[in-house]
Amino acid sequence: EADIYQTPRYLVIGTGKKITLECSQTMGHDKMYWYQQDPGMELHLIHYSYGVNSTEKGDLSSESTVSRIRTEHFPLTLESARPSHTSQYLCASRARDNSPLHFGNGTRLTVT
């Protein structure tokens, strides 16, 4: 049973719309991450957070933004969706350095 929840699971939306992908965890983890997974399976880190009010950009440049107002919540926002944003987005968290990541089931986004 997942302790980290992502909604929606699937989203089809038109170009130019603003969207927010939700991610919540019930484990009290300080560290949270957003990954973009391309069709070739490779994972790309786009944002991460060490705790409340901490956000950092990842290795892959992304037009999305994130916020961390509460420990359990780490939403990702696209102000204006484009077809190039079509991908699977995975949220993850972990308790501390070197502990394993816990992943949500992902949001599959399609921008038409």
Add this chain to the structure above:
Amino acid sequence: GDSVTQMEGPVTLSEEAFLTINCTYTATGYPSLFWYVQYPGEGLQLLLKATKADDKGSNKGFEATYRKETTSFHLEKGSVQVSDSAVYFCALSRANRDDKIIFGKGTRLHILP
């Protein structure tokens, strides 16, 4: 910089065959090493881990040994099942301020009945 290299897939095997998925890494210091599995339509799940040299991680019949001398963490299973069909990711983690997890590109495994 740190990196993880794993064998490219897809790997196709018959049920009950022996499985090896190779993983080698480059890292400074002493990282922790992980194998994650991703079943269709799901996120990644931790399969096993090892935190220091010569540690062996094991779970669900899968094993991997942290070999510092060869900088490797190969995944093995003696007899695969159809239900093992998934994508497998090797990863390393470093305990420092730059708290990033480095993933390999993933290996897709198909098991034929």
